[in-house]
Amino acid sequence: MAAARKVANMLNLSNMNPCVKEMQYAVRGPIVIRAAQLEQDLKQGKSLPFKQVIRANIGDAHAMGQKPISFVREVISLSIAPELMKTAPSCFSNDAIQRATEILGSVGGNSMGSYTDSPGISTVRKHVAEYISERDGYPASPDDIFVGTGASSCIKNIMKLCLTMDNNVRPGFMIPVPQYPLYSACTAEFNAELISYYMDESNNWTLDPAELERAYNDAKSKCVPKAICVINPGNPTGQNLPPDNIAEILKFANKHDLLVMADEVYQNNIWGDEDQFVSFKKVLRSLGPEFDSQPLASFHSVSKGFMGECGLRGGYCEMTNFDPEVKAMLEKLISASLCSSTSGQVAISCMVKAPTGDAADLYKAETTAVLDSLKDRSIMVHQKLNEIPGITCNPLQGAMYAFPRVDIPKKAIELAESKGMQPDFFYCLELLEHTGICVVPGSGFWQYPGTFHFRMTILPPKDQLVVFLEKLAKFHVEFREKYG
Numbered sequence: 001m002a003a004a005r006k007v008a009n010m011l012n013l014s015n016m017n018p019c020v021k022e023m024q025y026a027v028r029g030p031i032v033i034r035a036a037q038l039e040q041d042l043k044q045g046k047s048l049p050f051k052q053v054i055r056a057n058i059g060d061a062h063a064m065g066q067k068p069i070s071f072v073r074e075v076i077s078l079s080i081a082p083e084l085m086k087t088a089p090s091c092f093s094n095d096a097i098q099r100a101t102e103i104l105g106s107v108g109g110n111s112m113g114s115y116t117d118s119p120g121i122s123t124v125r126k127h128v129a130e131y132i133s134e135r136d137g138y139p140a141s142p143d144d145i146f147v148g149t150g151a152s153s154c155i156k157n158i159m160k161l162c163l164t165m166d167n168n169v170r171p172g173f174m175i176p177v178p179q180y181p182l183y184s185a186c187t188a189e190f191n192a193e194l195i196s197y198y199m200d201e202s203n204n205w206t207l208d209p210a211e212l213e214r215a216y217n218d219a220k221s222k223c224v225p226k227a228i229c230v231i232n233p234g235n236p237t238g239q240n241l242p243p244d245n246i247a248e249i250l251k252f253a254n255k256h257d258l259l260v261m262a263d264e265v266y267q268n269n270i271w272g273d274e275d276q277f278v279s280f281k282k283v284l285r286s287l288g289p290e291f292d293s294q295p296l297a298s299f300h301s302v303s304k305g306f307m308g309e310c311g312l313r314g315g316y317c318e319m320t321n322f323d324p325e326v327k328a329m330l331e332k333l334i335s336a337s338l339c340s341s342t343s344g345q346v347a348i349s350c351m352v353k354a355p356t357g358d359a360a361d362l363y364k365a366e367t368t369a370v371l372d373s374l375k376d377r378s379i380m381v382h383q384k385l386n387e388i389p390g391i392t393c394n395p396l397q398g399a400m401y402a403f404p405r406v407d408i409p410k411k412a413i414e415l416a417e418s419k420g421m422q423p424d425f426f427y428c429l430e431l432l433e434h435t436g437i438c439v440v441p442g443s444g445f446w447q448y449p450g451t452f453h454f455r456m457t458i459l460p461p462k463d464q465l466v467v468f469l470e471k472l473a474k475f476h477v478e479f480r481e482k483y484g
Contacts, residue, residue, distance in 0.1 A: 022188040031428055032057050035438040050436035054468050056456040057438045059235070059400045061308025064459040066370060069307055071363045072350040075099045076312075079112050079346050093362075095355035103346055112342040118335040120147030120316070121342070124349045128316050131352035136282040144319045146330070147348060149340045151265050151301035151315030156186055157333055158261060158297045158317060161326065162226035163190055172223030174215060174258070176207070178403060178445040178453070180235045193223035198448050201405070204394050205239035209248045216256055227259040228252070233266040233277070233398025236445050236455040238378075240275050240397035246283040254294045260284075262298045265315070266399040268305035268371070271378045275397050281320055296320040302347040304400065306367040308459075314344025314351075374400065377458040377465055384469040388476050400459055403442065406452045406476075412483035424452040430479065435471040 039053045055064070062068065074092050078084055078100035085097050106123040108114035119125065125142040132140035148154035162171050172193035175183045187194040197215035199205045212228070219225055230249060232241045241249075253260045262280035270277050281298055284291055301315040319327060355363050378396040385393040390407035408423045416426035422443040431437050431454075442453025460468065 020189065029440070029444060031425070031432060031440065032438060034429070035432060038432070038436065048436070049434055050471075053432075053436045053438055054460060054464055054471075055438045056460055056465075056468060057440050059304065059457050059459060060310050061304075061400075061459050062310065064457070065461050066308050066459065067366075068309070069350070069363065069366050069370075071096055071355050071359045072307060072309065072347055074359070075103075075350050076343055076346050079103055080343070082110070093355070093357070093359035095357045095359035098357075099349065099353075099355070100346075103349060107342070112346070114342075116339040116342060116345065118146075118337075118339055119331060120145065120340065120348075121345050124345045125316075127349045127353040128318070132279075132281065132318060136279055136285065138282065138285040140281075140318060144322070144327075145316055146319070146334060147314065147316045147340050147345055148334070149313040149315070149344060150303060151263070151299040151317075152182055153313075153340070154297075154299055154315050154317035155182065155261065155263065157330065158259075159186055159190060159192075159227070160333060161330060162259065163192065164224075164226075166224045170223045172219050172225045174212070174219075174225060174228040176229065176231060176234075178236050178442065178447050178455075179229075180231055180263070181444060183229055184446070193219065195219040195223070195225060196446065197228075199234075199237060199239075201237075201394065201448065201451070204397070205234055205237040206241060206245050207249055209252055212249070212252045216252075225256065225258060227261050229261040229263065230280070231263040232280075233264075233269060235263075235266065235399050236401045236403040236440075236442075236453075238394065238396040238399050238401055238403060240270055240272065240277065243278045243283050243286075246278065246280055247287060250280065250284055250287060250291065250294060250296075254291060260294070260296045262296060264298055265301040265304045267300065269374065269400055270398045271375045272395070272397045277398070281318065284320065293321055295322050297322075300351075302344065302351050305351065306370045307347065307351055308370075309344075309347050312344045312347045313341050314347045316348055373462070374458060377462055378402075380462070381456070381458050381465065381469070384473070388473045390476060390480055396458070400457050401455050402458065403445075403453050403455050406442075406454060407480070408452050409480055409483040412479070415483070424454060427452065427479070428454050431472070431475055435475050437468055437471055437475075 035053050074096035078096055103123050104110045106121045107116055125145040128145045129140040129142045164171055170193050172195045173187055174195040174197055177196045177198050184194055195215050197212050200208050216225055267277045280296055284296055298318045302312055303310040381402050382393055382396050385391050385404045391404050393402050393404035396402055408427055413423045416423040424441040424443050428439055428441045439454045439456045447453055
């Protein structure tokens with residue numbers, strides 16, 4: 001007992017890092033925990049108003065039934081077990097054998113069990129640079145690329161570079177609202193100031209330069225703004241910013257000496273027939289030489305797009321117009337973690353460099369099937385949500401989510417507040433308890449005051465989404481009747 005008391009005194013809630021206590025991550029929050037409990041209840045035979053929990057809370061494609069791309073798994077298998085090239089060559093495409101051989105030639109001992117260079121395997125970074133050059137029409141260098149354990153780790157490392165205390169004033173990060181909870185969680189962890197700027201829901205979630213100026217000017221009295229973060233295509237909002245809006249953001253950042261952090265992990269998930277993805281890097285280069293000193297950090301990941309390889313944890317960052325001395329400091333920072341997952345690095349290569357030989361046709365067929373199916377689901381979700389009275393949703397131009405606005409009756413708002421809950425949290429909890437549908441309340445992503453939303457992913461199989469939307473429509477009508 002004395003030892004237990006001593007341990008409690010050494011580290012407890014009152015003396016642990018307060019920044020960790022401040023962190024929140026709604027995507028895996030209380031409603032998701034409750035959903036897991038209900039799943040266990042169903043397995044144990046308990047009687048509930050539904051027969052299954054439909055999870056639409058997180059962008060985890062393979063957990064929702066999406067199949068892996070064959071070429072990706074072949075290359076990873078051969079990289080980890082290269083002896084298969086000799087013992088079972090007929091099981092693999094020549095493309096996969098050649099890619100695995102190329103990558104293994106860039107790691108120590110030709111083994112994926114070795115540490116790699118801290119910025120990443122040289123061959124993988126070369127493939128990334130080639131992909132960016134072809135995508136944007138402007139050159140990219142492997143020396144400006146570093147890979148990480150998912151885009152999240154790359155984002156955190158870039159944010160760490162900005163954590164200075166200028167005259168004992170905290171640094172600030174301009175974060176879009178609605179936002180992905182990674183950004184608010186990191187800002188809290190780093191004891192930085194979160195500077196909210198609101199996206200314009202009435203204009204397909206685009207960014208208004210006047211709103212950026214308002215947020216910046218309001219924040220200057222309490223922090224030193226260091227960077228502006230933009231998620232495009234949007235999570236949770238599903239927008240795809242047009243190039244002229246991207247240019248306005250870059251000009252704003254340049255005016256105020258802000259680093260731009262462009263989270264572009266959904267760049268392969270574009271659903272509008274006339275839409276295409278345009279990167280911040282491409283727009284920046286098109287603005288001319290006066291912007292050659294504007295720093296930009298751009299992020300991509302194997303977790304989204306057509307691969308959905310969330311668990312492999314592979315992502316990269318391209319640093320554009322970074323001071324060489326800062327890049328050297330970043331390499332020192334990431335070297336403290338030695339290197340990122342080698343399997344994730346292999347997956348990055350497969351994402352950015354498609355096979356061109358005997359695996360090309362299957363690769364094309366599988367990736368097209370995934371993207372076409374997601375597009376079909378995005379159209380259906382948008383249409384059906386807007387057919388429900390009291391729910392409105394902007395077009396899903398990209399990414400994997402819908403972020404519909406929900407009309408919550410006054411009585412329900414008052415009841416939620418009496419229980420110490422956000423109204424949309426109460427709505428989502430009631431939805432889960434009555435239908436088995438698991439979504440994330442908009443308050444977990446932050447939202448404009450007085451509005452209520454929830455985020456749902458379009459990743460569940462289409463037959464489940466049909467059931468999901470039917471149950472949601474019935475529940476919402478009954479909810480409004482009960483509290484209206």
